[in-house]
Amino acid sequence: MYKVLLVDDEALIREAISENTRWKELGYELMGTCKNGREAIERLDQEEADLVLTDICMPYVDGMELTRYLYEKHKGVKVIIISGYDDFEYAKTAVKYQVMDYILKPITAKELAQTLTRVKEKLDEERFQRSDMKRIRGAYMSNLPILRGRFLNSLLMGNVGAQEIQEKLKDYKIRLNG
Structure with missing residues (x-):
């Protein structure tokens, strides 16, 4: 289950999205709602x-400022922007801060569910890659002495070239002084 924070200044929209989205069925847990970016931060x-789903x-702090903050301070947090503005500058800025999706209002529960499903697939893939890298790193570290x-x-046998020696010393963290 992935934790989701919903951020929108309109109480009716927060309530509608909160209540009409089948969070658990989609693989999410709604951890709460915030009425502005400052509260979300x-x-x-x-x-x-x-x-983070944000308007x-x-x-106080708008959605783009929140997105920038997350991009700089909380790299792992993904963002979906739900906006009533189709201004190209917003979309361009969203791309810069690696927003997962940019959805224009009005949005239906079905459209949001489809978007959340796509994002969950990407999150699952990233999580799998991270766990796979941890497993590989662990195997490397356990085999490092060998x-x-x-x-x-x-x-000692003289089977290694000069350049390879330097690379291997660095890779294996071996210091041969003298």
Whole structure:
């Protein structure tokens, strides 16, 4: 389950999206709602979310400022912008901050569900890649003593070229002073 924070200054929209979206069926948990970006930043600094659904035009801190903040301070948090503005500058800025999707209002529950399904697939893929990298890194670290031993043996036998020696010393974190 991915945690979602919904940010919109219009109470009716927050309520409609909150109540009409089948969060659990889509693989999400709605961790809460915020009425502006400032409130969202405070919440996200306390509790990490996987996805933020945000409006653009809000008081205090707008959706683009929130998106920029997340891009700079919370790299792992994905953003979907739900906006009533089709201004190209907003879309261009959204691309710069790697927004997952930019949806124009009005949006139906079906459209939102389709978008959330696509985003979940991307989140699943990223999570799988991260876990796969951790597994590979763990295997490498557990085999590092063996790799070092083989390298040192090859070095003693004279089977290693000068450039390869430097690379392997660096890769295996071996210091040979003298």
